[in-house]
Amino acid sequence: MEQITLPEVLTLEEVSQYLRLPVETLQRQxxxxxxxxxxxxxxxxxLKVAIDEWLRSQGSRSTLLQQAGAFADDASLTELRTSIYQARERSEVDE
Known part of the structure; x- marks a missing residue:
């Protein structure tokens, strides 16, 4: 079987081929x-490395987020999340 080499930065179509998922699904996600x-x-x-990491960590992150849902009504969590993103100098939504 021939191994396919992908570039470090992928287009939506390349990620679709890599993950074997429809472009529309990936665009929505x-x-x-x-x-x-x-x-x-x-x-x-x-970034291919980010996609690979996302694949590896998806299950554990989902579990964590489900558990965190128990604290959804805790107003201090929003403040905490905002301060973490600010400390990391990242926005909460990348567009």
Missing amino acids: ASQGKLPGRKIENEWRF
Whole structure:
């Protein structure tokens, strides 16, 4: 079996082929912040390493988020999340 070498930065179509998922599904996931990517003008770009990490960590993150749902009505969590993103100098939504 021939191994395919992908570039470090992938287009939406390349991620679709890599993950064997429809472009529309991936575009929706990326727009909702569920898939790590960045929109530049009208084009999505993805780091292959970020996609690989997302695949590896998806199960544990889902479990953590479900458990965190028990604290959904705790107003201090919003403040805490905001301060974490500010400390990391990242926005909560990458577009």
